[in-house]
Amino acid sequence: MAMQTTNDPSAAGLRLPISRRIFAVEGMAILAVFALLIGIFMITAPQTFLGYRIYMTFLANVPPPMILALGLTFVVVAGEMDLSFPSIVAFSSYVFAILFKNYELTWLAFGAALLVGVILGFINGVIVTQLGIPSMITTLATLFLYGGLVTIVSGGLTIAIPSVTDTGIHAFFAGRIGVLPVQALWAVGVAVLLWFILNRHRFGENVLFIGDNARVAHVVGIRVDREKLKIFTLMGLLSAFAGVLLTLETTTYFSSQGMGYLLIVVASVFIGGTSIFGGSGTIVGTVIGALIVAIIEAGLVASGVQGFWTRLLIGVVFLVSVTLNTALEDPDRVPLFKRIRLRMKR
Amino acid sequence: MAMQTTNDPSAAGLRLPISRRIFAVEGMAILAVFALLIGIFMITAPQTFLGYRIYMTFLANVPPPMILALGLTFVVVAGEMDLSFPSIVAFSSYVFAILFKNYELTWLAFGAALLVGVILGFINGVIVTQLGIPSMITTLATLFLYGGLVTIVSGGLTIAIPSVTDTGIHAFFAGRIGVLPVQALWAVGVAVLLWFILNRHRFGENVLFIGDNARVAHVVGIRVDREKLKIFTLMGLLSAFAGVLLTLETTTYFSSQGMGYLLIVVASVFIGGTSIFGGSGTIVGTVIGALIVAIIEAGLVASGVQGFWTRLLIGVVFLVSVTLNTALEDPDRVPLFKRIRLRMKR
C-alpha cells in the first residue's frame, strides 16, 4: 500500500519508455518502418533515391491505389471485404473516357463516373444486406460480374484520350504544381477526411462497432444494414474516384484496368496495420502501407536486384515490415519476442 | 398447457416439412443447386452434357483444385486464411518434375514433393503463431516469397515430363480405370478422410473451437498454436499432393503453375457454404462447390455463350448458387426472403 502513489496511472504513463510513447501515436511505428526502407534504398540505390524524380513518380502513381486502400480500410474495419473494386475502377474509367472522347464532356463525365461507382458499390451493399451473402463472396462474384459487364459494354475497347491533358479537369486532378503531381494532394485530402470520419464522426463510430461485433451494434441501436450499405457505397465512390484519377494520369482506358491493384491494395491495408478481424483500423497506417507497397519493387529493381529475386524479396519485406510495425508498438504482441523476453528475465 | 404434447421436440422435428429435413443433411442444398445447374446445361448443351466424356474431363481436372479447396476449408474453419497455396503447388510440382526428369525418381520424387509442401506449410504456421502476423498477410507474403524461391531454384524453366505417363506412379495417381480418371478417386478419398477428421476426430473438434473462438479454445485446454501449426502443415501437404496430381495429369511444370487456382479455390470453399467467420464448415459443400466452379465456364461455353458474356454470367451463377444454397437450407437466413415471408403472412 506504500506503493500506491507510484501506481497512479498517469505517473505510470510517464514512466513508459519514451520510444513506447512515440510509437503509441497512430501510424508512427509504420512510418518508422517506411523511413527505414527509404534509408536502405538510399544506400543501395543512391542514384535513384537521392533524387527527387522517383518520389514524384510515386506521388503520381500511388494516389489511385492509396485511395482504394483507404476505402477498403473502412470496409475492413466494418468486418467486411470488398474484392470488386478493380472492376469498379475499370467501369468508371470507361465511363469517363468514353464520355470525354465521344461528347467532350469533362466535369459531367467525372460526375457520371462517380455515379457509376456509387451505383455499383450500392449494389454490393444491397446484395450483402438483402441476400445475406458474406461480402467476400458477394464481391468476388461482382468482380466477375461488373468486369464482364464493362467489357461487354465497351466491347473490350481501349480508349485513348490524350487530349484530356489540355482540359481544366486534368489540371485540377492530375496536373502538376511545379513538379508535384496534384493527385497526391487529393489523396492526402481523402485520407484526412476519412480519418476524421472514422475517428470523429458518428458514421465512423458505427463502423467501428459493427466491425467489433455486429450483434452488439444492433443491440445498441445502430442500423447495421443501413450503415453497411453506406460503407459499400463509399467504397464504390472512392473506387470510381481512383479510376478517374488513373485515367487522367495515363490518359487511357483499357479493359483490364484496375485488376493489377487487387493484391496491392489488400496488402496496403494489412501492412498498414489494420486488423483483419474488424473493429479497429488505422488511416495513417494505410497511407504509409500503400507507400511501402509501391516503393518495394521499384526500390529493389533500382538496387540492382535481379529478376527472380524481386518476388522473393517482396515477400520478405512484407513479413519484416509487419513484424517490425507490431514490435515497435509493443514487442509483447509478437509471441516470439515475448517468449525471448521472458526467457531472458529469468 | 394442453398444448404441451404437441410441443415435444421430437414431434416438432417430425412436423418439419420434408424438404426442410432433406436439406438439413450436410451438402444436400448445394447438391440440389449443382443438380439444377447440370440439368440446365443438359437442356442448353445436350450434345456435351448428355455424354459421359465431359464428366470424365471434369473428373480429371477438378481433383487438384478440389483437394486445395478441401484443405482450405480446414484453414477457414479455424478462422484463418491461406493464400500461399499456389506457390506451394508450383514448388512441389517443380520438385517432382525435376527429380523425375533428372534422376528418373518416381515414388521418391513424390515423397520429396510432399515433404516440400509440408515444410512450406509448416513455415506458414510458424510465422502465424510465432510472429503473430495474421494468416492472411503471412500467406500473401509467402505467396510471393515461395513463388520467388521456386523461380530462382528452377531458373524459370518449364519442364515437360511426357514419359511420366509410362510409370507406375502415373497409373496409380492419374491413370484411367476404363474411362474413369484415377485422381477422382483420390480426391474422394481425401474428402472422406477430411470429413471424418473434421467431424469425428479430436483434431477436427479443436479446429472447430479455434475457429469459433480462439480464446475459448485456449481456455478449455486446446493448444491453439500447435493445432494451427498442424492446420497450415496439412494445407501444405495437400497443396503438394494437388501439385503432383496436376503435374502427373498435365505432364509439365511451369513457373506460374497453381496461380490460376487462387480465386477458384477460394470461391469453391465459400460457394460450398463454409462460413468465412470460422467455427463451422462443410466438406461435402466444398466438394460440390469445387464442381460447380469447374463446370460453370465449360457449361456456359458449351451452351453457346461467347466472348465477354462468360465472365458476367459466372458472377451471376455464383450469386444465384450461394443464395439458393442458403435459401434451401433455411429461407429465413436470406433477409430479403424472410421479409417477404413476414409481409405475406400479415
Added chain:
Amino acid sequence: MTMQAGEDSGELVRMENIQKHYGKVESLRNVNLSIGRNEIVGLLGDNGAGKSTLIKVMTGVEAPTAGKLFIKGKEVEAGGHSVRQAQELRIETVYQDKSLGEKQPLWRNFFVGRPITNRLGFIDVKAEKRIAEQIMKSTIGFRSRGISVDSTVGKLSGGERQGVAIGRAMHFDSDLIILDEPTVALAIKEVRRVLDFIQSIKAGGRSCIYIEHTLANVHEVADRLIVLDRGEIALDTQKSAMSLNELTEFLLSLHRVRH
C-alpha cells in the same frame, strides 16, 4: 421526465398475444402484458423461461413471430420496430448478453448509438469523455488502478463491464428502463447502488422492468411481479399481494407441477 401528449393511455408498453419462435423452439407463447407509468415490474422465471426474449421483443432487438406490440399507445409494426425506435420512445435497456464493443474504449461504449455530435455528425469527444468520466466515478465508482475512460472495454473485469452497461442506462434519462439481470457479477456495494438506482427511478416518476434471480432483491424494489414459465405468463400480481416467502414457494411449485 417529459409527459407525452395526446392519446397517451397511461400505459407505456402493451403486448397482445405476443409469440416468438426460434425455429422450432417456442420462446414466448401468447404473452399479454402491460407496463404502466411509474411502476417497477419485477420479471421472474426459470432459466430459459423467456424473460430475455420478452425484453428483446419489447426493445426491437428481435421481431415477434406473431402478436401486437403497443408502445405509448401506438402500435409498432412487427419488423418495423428497431432498437433505435425504442430509444427514441425513451426506452433504455441493459441486456443480459454482452452489449459492449470489446475493442472500443469505455467512453465510446457509453455513447454509442447516441453520440454527442455537432450538426455535421462529428462527435464531441471531449464532452463525451468528461461525462463518461463523471458517471464512472460517481455512479459506479470503480476502484481499480489504471482504468480510465480510454480503457478498452475488453480489458475490464466482469463486474467492471457490467458497471459500464448500467452506467449507460443511468445516464440516458428514459421513461422506461429495462434491466436484465443487472446485478450479475457486481460486488455487494455495487448491487446496493443498483437497487438504489431502481428506487430512484420510481421516485422520478419513471418505470422499470427488472429481471433478477435473487428474489429478495426483486421483492424489495418491485411494485408488481410477473412470472414467466416456459414462455407463458404464470403470474401477474401486485407485490403487496405476495410475501417473499410466498413468491419463493410459488416459483418452486412450478417445477413440481410440470416436470
Added chain:
Amino acid sequence: MTMQAGEDSGELVRMENIQKHYGKVESLRNVNLSIGRNEIVGLLGDNGAGKSTLIKVMTGVEAPTAGKLFIKGKEVEAGGHSVRQAQELRIETVYQDKSLGEKQPLWRNFFVGRPITNRLGFIDVKAEKRIAEQIMKSTIGFRSRGISVDSTVGKLSGGERQGVAIGRAMHFDSDLIILDEPTVALAIKEVRRVLDFIQSIKAGGRSCIYIEHTLANVHEVADRLIVLDRGEIALDTQKSAMSLNELTEFLLSLHRVRH
C-alpha cells in the same frame, strides 16, 4: 478421487509472490497463497480486485509476470504452464468469461479438450452425447422445450449456458474445482444445486475455490475465506473465525479505508 503418490505435500496449489501486469495495469501484486487438500476456499473481493486473474494464472490461462507457482508440490515453469497441464493435474475450472464455443453443439462443448476417443483419436460421438444428455438432465435439469444435446450453445439462454459450464466441471472428477461466479444467471433452484455440488466436493475429499459476490452463499459453504483487494491479499482466514456480518463489514470497510 485418486491420491497422488510420493512427494505430495498435502498442498494442491501454492503461489509465491505472484505478480501479474497487463501493460501498465497491475492486476496481482505479491500474492502468497496456498490451497490445501479437501478444503473449500471462498475467494472474495471487489470488482476488479484480481480474483479472475488469480484463477487464470493458477490454471495456466495467463502467465504470471513474476513469482512462483507450485502445483501438488512441483514448481510449474512460467510460460510452460498451460490449461491442458492444469487439467492433467486434475484441476477443473468454470471461468467467469464465456468459455463455450457458441457455434458448437452442447455435447461438443461438454467434452472439448478431453473428448472420449479411440486410440486413433476419433471421437465416440454416441457415448459423448449419452453422457452429456444424462448430466444435463440429472444435474442441471433444463426445463426448456426444444433443447437437446444437439442444440447450438449460442442459442441457449444465459442461465442455460452457465448450466453447461457447470455441468462440465461436475462431470470431470478432479482434485481441485475452481468456480468463478458459477451461480451468476442461475435461477433459485439451480443455485441451490450448485451449493449442494460444492458441498459434495467437500464430502468427496476434494477441494474447491469458489468466487462469488453473494456473501451468504460463500459463507455457507466455505471452510476458508480469502479476500483480495486491488491485487493484494487483504484477508486469509478460517471461516469459523468470522461471522457473515463481520465478513460483510470487513469488505465494506475496504472501501472506506482506501478510497
Added chain:
Amino acid sequence: ADPALTGEGMTVYFQMGGNPGDSATLARELGAKAAADLLKVKLMPQYAGWDQQKMLEQANQALAAQPDAIVVMGHSGTDSMKRFLDEAKEAGIVVVTNNTRLPGTGLSYFGLDNYAAGKLLGEQMIAAGLKSGDKAVIYGTFEQTAHADISRGTIEAFDAAGVTYDKLQWSNEAVQDPSLAVPVIASYLQSNPDVKAIAVPGHSGITAVLAKVMEAAGKEPGSLITGGYDISPLTIDGLRKGYVTVVVDQQPYLQGYMPVLAAVLQKRYGIAGLEMNTGGGVFTKDNFEWVVPLVEQGVR
C-alpha cells in the same frame, strides 16, 4: 581508339513483360542477359505480370533513375506513353520498344508484328488443310489491346479464306493455369462436333494443352487442325504425337537480345530507328526436332 563496341558504364532498364520465369518471358530475359553480359551493360530488369498499368508505372520509375536507356513494352499505347516519351527525350534517355509496337514514335522496335503473326497462324492452318466453309474456334483474347492484334490477324486470314469461326474469350485463370482451359475447350468441341480447327493466337501454355483438349473431347491426333503460339517443351510433345499441327514462334530471345544491342548502338553511335520482326518461326511436325534442346534451355 578501341573499335570494339561496348556498353561499359551504361545502365539499361528493361521491361520483361510477364513475371520472372514466365514461359513467354524467360527467353527474353535470357536474351537480354546474354547481350548485357557481352556488351558489359548493367541490366535492370522490370516485371509487370503483363499488366499495362504497371508497365507504364515502371517506365516512369525507370525514368526517375535517369539511366542511359529504357527498353519498354508497348502495351500501354503511344498516347498513354506520351508524357513518358517526352520526358525521356528531354533527358536524353534512349528508349527502345520490344514485343509490342508504339506506332508513330519511330523508336527502335524488336518484336512481332502481332497482326502479321496472327495472320501467319491463320494462313498456316489454311495451308494445313482448312477450307472455305469449314468451322474453326479461336480461343484467345478479343479486347482491343495490342496483344489481341494476334487474334485479329488470325480472324482476317480466316475471313479471307471463307473459314467460319466462333470466338471464345480465355479467362484470367486459364491464362495462368492452362489446364483450366481443357474442360472449357473440350466441352465446346463436344457441343460443336462440326468444328475442324482450333486456333490459339498468343499463348504458349494453352497451346501446350491442346493435346489434352483433344483427348478429353475424344478426338484422334490429326483429326483437327490446331494452331498455336510460342514453342514450349510440352508443345513439342504435341507436335510429335500429331495433336498440334502448327506453331508460330515469336522468338522472344531476340526481343531480349536485340533491344540491348540497339540501345548501345544508339547511345554510342547514334544509330536509331532499327526494326526487326522477330516472329518468323513456324514449326510443324516436320521441322521441330532440332529445336528441342534449345527449348529445354529456355532459349527458344
